[in-house]
Amino acid sequence: MFESFFFRFGWGETGIQFAGTLFSTGIVWVSYIIIKDMFNKKLALLVAISLTFSWISLFFIGRLLTNIPATFFLLTSLMFFWKGYVLKKGNKFIYLFGLFFALTSLTRMQYLMFAFPLVVFLFTKEKFKFLLNKHLWIAAEIFVLIFIPQMVMHYQHFGNPLIDLSSYYFGIGESPTGELGAEGSESKPLAYFLNLPYILDGNQKGYSNLLVFSPMYILFVIGAFMLFIEMILGIDQIFKNDRIQKIFFIFLWIIFTFFILGYKLAPQLEQRHIDQTLPFLFLIATYPLMNLIKISRDKFNIGEKNAFLIVIFLLFLLIIPNILFGNNLIDAKKTSYLEVKQAGLWIKDHSNPEDIVISDSLPQITYYSERSTYPFNLAYRRDITRQNESALLDFISSNKPKFMTLTAFERQDDWAIAFPQNHPEMVVPVQVYKQNEQPVFVIYQFNYNSS
Secondary structure: OHHHHHHHOOOHHHHHHHHHHHHHHHHHHHHHHHHHHHOOHHHHHHHHHHHHOOHHHHHHOOOOOOHHHHHHHHHHHHHHHHHHHHOOOOHHHHHHHHHHHHHHHHHOHHHHHHHHHHHHHHHHHHHHHHHHOHHHHHHHHHHHHHHHHHHHHHHHHHOOHHHHHHHHHHOOOOOOOOOOHHHHOOOOOOHHHHOHHHHHHOOHHHOOOOOOOOHHHHHHHHHHHHHHHHHHHOHHHOOOOHHHHHHHHHHHHHHHHHHHHHHHHOOOOOHHHHHHHHHHHHHHHHHHHHHHHHHHHHHOOOOHHHHHHHHHHHHHHHOHHHHHHHHHHHHHHOOOOHHHHHHHHHHHHOOOOOOEEEOOOHHHHHHHHOOEEEOOOOOOOOOOOOOOHHHHHHHHHHHOOOEEEEEOOOOOOHHHHOHHHHOOOOEEEEEEEEEOOEEEEEEEEEOOOOO
C-alpha cells in the first residue's frame, strides 16, 4: 500500500528507493536515541557511526525490501516503549509503542516475535504486576484495533491466523492451506551466531567460523565478555537492578533473534534479517571503546573531549573493512538480475496487454512486462495449492499463454526445467540472455500451430 503511492504520483522505483534511504537514515537516528536513553550520548554516537557504515546498511539500503521499513518501525516502537514505560516520560509514548508495533507487524509479520523479549523484560521489571498496568493494556488495544483488518483478511485466505502462522513460520502443526513454509526449511539454529565475523566486518573467512581476526568482531567478543559477565555475576539482582535488566534485555533480544532465524525463519542465512539486532551488536562492539576514553583521561591526562575524538578516529579506522566490503559488494551486484529486467521489457515489447506469461520470476516479470504472469506450479498466492505438470498443461490448453521463461535466478522444479525438452512441439526459444557465455534467462514462445 505504501509503495503504491509512489506509482500513483509517477515517482516509481526511484521514489521507493529514496524512501528506503529515509527509512535507513531513520534507523540510525532512532538507534542513537535508544542507546542514548539506555546508556549515554557518547556510546550512542559510536553505535550510530558503526550503523551508518555497516556493509549490511550500505548494501541493502537501495533494495526494495520490507526489512528496512519494518526495522525502522520496530526500533521506533522500542524507543517509545523505553521512553514511556522505563523512563516514565509520559503515557503517550506507551500508546505510540502500540501503534508502531502494529505498523511493524503489518509491514513484516515475522516481527511479531519481538513481543517475546519485551514481555520477558516487563516480567523482570515488575514480575506479574505489569499485567495490572492499564497503559500497557491500552497500547495492546491500539495494536489489536489496527490489526483487526489484517487478521480478517488473513482468515479469509489462510484460515486461523495463529495456526497458519505457527505452521508457516515455525513448522508447528499443519497450515490450513497445506503450505509448507518454514516447515520445509532445514533448521540451522547456530547459523547466525557462526556468521558474526561476516556480519560485523564482512570477513568472508568468518562466514561460518568464529576463529578469525576481524577488528569489529574482536571488539565485539571483548564487549560481550565485559557486559555479559556483569549480567551473569549480578543475575541474582535481575528483579532489582535496572542495569542488569537492561543488559539481560539486550542479551535476550540478540540470542532469541539469532536462534529463531536459524531455527526456522531464515536458515538460509541472509544478513538482511538481522537489521533489528545491529544497533545492539554494535553497542557491544563499541562498548570497550568507552573504557578506552576513561583510560586516556585518567592514565594519560587527556581531556575527555580529546579522548572521545581519538576514539571516533579509531572507530573510523576499524570500520574501513566494512566500507570496502560494502562498496565492493555493491559494485559486484549492481547489475545482478539485469537479464530478468531485460527479459521482462522484451516480453512487453513483443506482446499485447492481454497476453499471459509462465515464469517463476513472478514479481519481476509481472512488473517489467506488465503482463499477467503465473508460476509453473500456478500457485501465484500462498493460499493456492501448488500444481504439477499435468495441471500446467491443462492451464496452457485453456488459457493459451504466449511466453514461458526458464531462469538461473530462481529455484525451479525439475519438471519445469525439463518442460522444453519434454514438449519440443509446444515451445520454441525466441530470446536468450547470457552471463559469461552461459545462458541465465531463456524466453520461449508457445506454438499453437503444431499438429
